[in-house]
Amino acid sequence: MDVKIKRALLLASGLGALLTAGCGGGDESPDAMGENPAAQEATEQQADANEYPPIRPEIWPQVQSPVQRVPAIENEVQRLLSEMTLEEKVGQVVQADIASVTPEEVAEYHLGSVLNGGNSAPGGDLRADPQDWLDLADAFWRASTGEDGTGIPVIWGTDAVHGHSNLVGATIFPHNIGLGAANDPDLIERIGAVTALEIAVTGLDWTFAPTVATPQDDRWGRTYEGYSEGPDIVSAYAGRMVTGLQGEAGTDEFLGAGKVISTTKHFLGDGGTEGGVDQGETIATEEELRDIHGAGYPSAIEAGVQSAMASYSSWHGEKMHGNKALLTDVLVDQMGFDGFVVGDWNGHGQVAGCEATDCPKAFNAGLDMFMAPDSWKGLYENLVKQVKDGTISEARLNEAAARILRVKLRYGIFDKGLPSTRPNAGDFDLLGSPEHREVAREAVRKSLVLLKNDGVLPIEPGARVLVAGDAADNMVKQTGGWTLSWQGEGNTREDFPNADTIYEGLEAAIGEAGGTAVLSEDGSFEERPDVAIVVFGEPPYAEFRGDRMNVDFADPGPLETLRGFQEQGIPVVSVFLSGRPLWVNPELNASNAFVAAWLPGTEGAGVADVLVAQAGGEAAYDFTGKLSFTWPKAPDQTRINVGDEDYEPLFAYGYGLTYGDDGSLDLLSEDYEVSEEQTGVIFAEGGGEEGWQMMLASEEGEPVEVNDPTAQTEDGALKLSHTDRRAQEDSVKLEWSGDAPASFMMSGEPVNWSRELNGDLALTVDYRLDEASGGPIRVGMGDVLLELPGQDGTVGEFQTVAIRLACFADEGAELQAMATPLVLQSAAANAITVSDAKLGPTENGAACPPAAE
Numbered sequence: 001m002d003v004k005i006k007r008a009l010l011l012a013s014g015l016g017a018l019l020t021a022g023c024g025g026g027d028e029s030p031d032a033m034g035e036n037p038a039a040q041e042a043t044e045q046q047a048d049a050n051e052y053p054p055i056r057p058e059i060w061p062q063v064q065s066p067v068q069r070v071p072a073i074e075n076e077v078q079r080l081l082s083e084m085t086l087e088e089k090v091g092q093v094v095q096a097d098i099a100s101v102t103p104e105e106v107a108e109y110h111l112g113s114v115l116n117g118g119n120s121a122p123g124g125d126l127r128a129d130p131q132d133w134l135d136l137a138d139a140f141w142r143a144s145t146g147e148d149g150t151g152i153p154v155i156w157g158t159d160a161v162h163g164h165s166n167l168v169g170a171t172i173f174p175h176n177i178g179l180g181a182a183n184d185p186d187l188i189e190r191i192g193a194v195t196a197l198e199i200a201v202t203g204l205d206w207t208f209a210p211t212v213a214t215p216q217d218d219r220w221g222r223t224y225e226g227y228s229e230g231p232d233i234v235s236a237y238a239g240r241m242v243t244g245l246q247g248e249a250g251t252d253e254f255l256g257a258g259k260v261i262s263t264t265k266h267f268l269g270d271g272g273t274e275g276g277v278d279q280g281e282t283i284a285t286e287e288e289l290r291d292i293h294g295a296g297y298p299s300a301i302e303a304g305v306q307s308a309m310a311s312y313s314s315w316h317g318e319k320m321h322g323n324k325a326l327l328t329d330v331l332v333d334q335m336g337f338d339g340f341v342v343g344d345w346n347g348h349g350q351v352a353g354c355e356a357t358d359c360p361k362a363f364n365a366g367l368d369m370f371m372a373p374d375s376w377k378g379l380y381e382n383l384v385k386q387v388k389d390g391t392i393s394e395a396r397l398n399e400a401a402a403r404i405l406r407v408k409l410r411y412g413i414f415d416k417g418l419p420s421t422r423p424n425a426g427d428f429d430l431l432g433s434p435e436h437r438e439v440a441r442e443a444v445r446k447s448l449v450l451l452k453n454d455g456v457l458p459i460e461p462g463a464r465v466l467v468a469g470d471a472a473d474n475m476v477k478q479t480g481g482w483t484l485s486w487q488g489e490g491n492t493r494e495d496f497p498n499a500d501t502i503y504e505g506l507e508a509a510i511g512e513a514g515g516t517a518v519l520s521e522d523g524s525f526e527e528r529p530d531v532a533i534v535v536f537g538e539p540p541y542a543e544f545r546g547d548r549m550n551v552d553f554a555d556p557g558p559l560e561t562l563r564g565f566q567e568q569g570i571p572v573v574s575v576f577l578s579g580r581p582l583w584v585n586p587e588l589n590a591s592n593a594f595v596a597a598w599l600p601g602t603e604g605a606g607v608a609d610v611l612v613a614q615a616g617g618e619a620a621y622d623f624t625g626k627l628s629f630t631w632p633k634a635p636d637q638t639r640i641n642v643g644d645e646d647y648e649p650l651f652a653y654g655y656g657l658t659y660g661d662d663g664s665l666d667l668l669s670e671d672y673e674v675s676e677e678q679t680g681v682i683f684a685e686g687g688g689e690e691g692w693q694m695m696l697a698s699e700e701g702e703p704v705e706v707n708d709p710t711a712q713t714e715d716g717a718l719k720l721s722h723t724d725r726r727a728q729e730d731s732v733k734l735e736w737s738g739d740a741p742a743s744f745m746m747s748g749e750p751v752n753w754s755r756e757l758n759g760d761l762a763l764t765v766d767y768r769l770d771e772a773s774g775g776p777i778r779v780g781m782g783d784v785l786l787e788l789p790g791q792d793g794t795v796g797e798f799q800t801v802a803i804r805l806a807c808f809a810d811e812g813a814e815l816q817a818m819a820t821p822l823v824l825q826s827a828a829a830n831a832i833t834v835s836d837a838k839l840g841p842t843e844n845g846a847a848c849p850p851a852a853e
Ligand code: BGC
Pocket: 116, 117, 118, 159, 208, 265, 344, 345, 543
C-alpha cells in the first residue's frame, strides 16, 4: 500500500496516531531514512505547524468575572509571597498524587496541592471508608501547615465528575452525556450542589469538573464526559455547574460551607480531535475553537470558576500545555479568567522538548500548577534550578504562586482549619442520602431518550415481565468509567451500598403496579412473559481505553436475545446503556421500543419511573429527554454533528419521543459498511488490514509475501491456505510440518504502540486448533515470543485469546516501533486456523503467558 495512504489510515484509526516517523524494524541505513516519505511528511507537517496564523485574542469574548480582586486578599497574597522562600513558592505550583507522595514529603517540599487520580485512594484502597479519606485529608493539611500551624495549607483535588465518584457510598449521577439529554440547567446546578456537599463530607477541597468539552467525533472514549456535541447546551450548563459546586459568586455562600473549588476542562479543543483519538490533534479554525470548543468557558468565568485545566490535545501540532497564546493571551488576558491554570496528568511532559520532570515551556506559557502525579520531585528540583538560572523568571513564579494563593484565600483555606473540623465534614449520612439520591433519580428520568415505541411502552399494570440482558442488574455497566476506579472496572454490587440497579427499580415498580418481574440475563424463561425488557450496552471505559474505530455497537449477544423474543412473538423493550450514540439498527429492528439510557449511575430506579405504568394506568413520568448528540445511521458515521452541511442522521440532535407520539419505525437498513481506516484490525477476512502484509518465514530462505490463496516457506516447513469461518476464505489455515521452525507474521511499517501499551490493550487472536497440539506454538510481537494461550483447547472450536501488550513489552518488545505486531511460530507439527487478530481490551492486569524457551 502507498505509504501516504497507510499513514493517513493509521492516523485516522487511532492505532497509529503516534506512528513513528523513524524507520526501525529493519533497514536503518541513512538512505532508507532519507527515502522514508512518512518521515519526510512528518517534517513538512512540523514546518506547517509552526506557521499557523497567529491567534487574535481580540476576536474572543471579554467576560466579566463576578469575583474581582479585592485589597484584603491582594495584600495578603503579597505578604505571603514576601515571606516565602523560592522553594516554598515552587512547592505551591506542584501537585502530586496521593499514591506517590506522603504527608511528610508534602511538608518537606512545601507542596501546594495533592490529587487522587482515577486509580488512587487512601492506603491504595479504592474502597476505603469515608473516614479514611477524611483522616488522610487531615494528615496532608497538618503536614502542610506544619507544627506551628503557619504553613500554607494544601488543597486536595479529585475527579468528582459525576458525583463524588471515587467514593464508596456516594451518590453517582448520570455521566454528562445523559445530563445533556435532560436539558435542564436548574437540575445541573442542584447536582453540582449535592456533589460539592458530598466532597465536603470527606474534607477535600476541589473537583476537576465540569468537563466542558464539546465532543465532535463519537469514537472518542471521553464522549460521555461531554454534555453535548452542540455548544448551546455546553454553554448553558457550564456556569450552572460551577455555581452548584462553588456557590453563587458574590454571596457568602461562595466557596463557603459545603462548597468546593471547580475546574473547567480541558482547555482547549479536547473534544475535537481527529478520528476521536484521545489526546490527539484538533483540526479547527480559531473561530471553531472559540465557538464550538470554547463554548463553556464564558459562562463558567461569569459564574466565577476558579481553575481551568489544560488539554492534552494539540492544535496545529502544538500541545495545549505549551500554548501561550491560548492559555495566557486568550483565557487569562482576554477572557478575564482570574483563577489558576492546572495541567493535566503529566500533560506538560508531552510538550515538544519537555519531560514530565522538566518543562519550563509550559510554565512560561501560563500553566500555573503542574499536575505531576509521580514526577513531582524531579519536577520540583528542576523548577528550583530553572528559576535560579533564569530559565523561568522570578516574576513568572510569583505570578503563578499568586494565582494559586489568591484562590486559596478566596476559598478561605486559612480560616477553614483542619478538614475534619469544617462544616459537614464527617457527616457520612449525607453520602448517598435519600435527598441526594432523589436528585440523581430525577436526573436519570430526565436523561432517558425514547427512540422507538410501537405502543409497548409504558409497561401495563399487572404485566408479567421478563428482564434480560447483562446490564439489567449490573452496577458496573450502569455507572461506567470514572467510578471508584479510573476505567470503572472491577466494581461489584457491594461497592454501591446506596444504589438500585435498573432491575431492582423495575422489580419494585412492576410489583407495585400489580405485575411480576423475573430476572433472566440470557432471556430464558419457564413462564411465558407478556413483555420482555432487555438491558444491554457498552462495558465501562474511560480515557483512551474507550476510543473506538467506528460507532458500531458490535456486541452480537444482545441482538440474539432480542431476536429470540421477536421470533417467539414476545414484545420487547431495549434499554441501551452507552457512553455515546452507537449504530444499533439491527437492535432497533429487533425491538418494539428502544430507550437510550446513557450511563445512569446509582439510581437505576429512575428508569422504571418512566417505563412502568402505575396501577391507575399511566406512567408517573413521561419521557422528556432529547438527544444532545446526533444518532448515526451507519457504523462509519462517526463525526456527524448538528449544523453539518450534509446532515443525514438516523435521529437528529434534539430528537426524542414522548408517550403522545407515534413512535413506530420502518425497518432500518442493516447493511454494514465501515471504511478500512475504521477497523483497527491487524488481520481479518483472510488478509492483512491497515497495510499489514502477511508473510511466511523460516530459517532457510527468504521470507515470502503471501498474496495468493496458498503459500509456503521455501523449505516447506509452513504451509498457508485460505479457508472459511464466517465467510468465504476469511481465515487462514497454518500447517507446520515439524521439520524446522517457521513463522506466520503480519508485517509493515513500524507503528508506535506505547500509548496502547499504557492503556493496557491486548493482542487478541481468534483461532482454532485443527488437530491436537504437536508441540508448542508461540505468539509474538517483534522478536519476543510467548507461549500461545489456548493450546489445550478443544480441537475444532474457535477461541479468542488475549495477550496484554505489557506481556510483550516486559520481555523487551519495542512497542514504540513495532513492525511485526503478530507472529505465530512453531517448530513442531501443528495445524491451526486463524480468523482474526486485532488490538482489544482485556482484563486489567491479566496474567502473561510464559516466554518461549
Ligand atoms: C484526565 C483529567 C483528570 C486527570 C486527573 C487526566 O488523565 O484527562 O480529566 O482530571 O487525569 O485524574
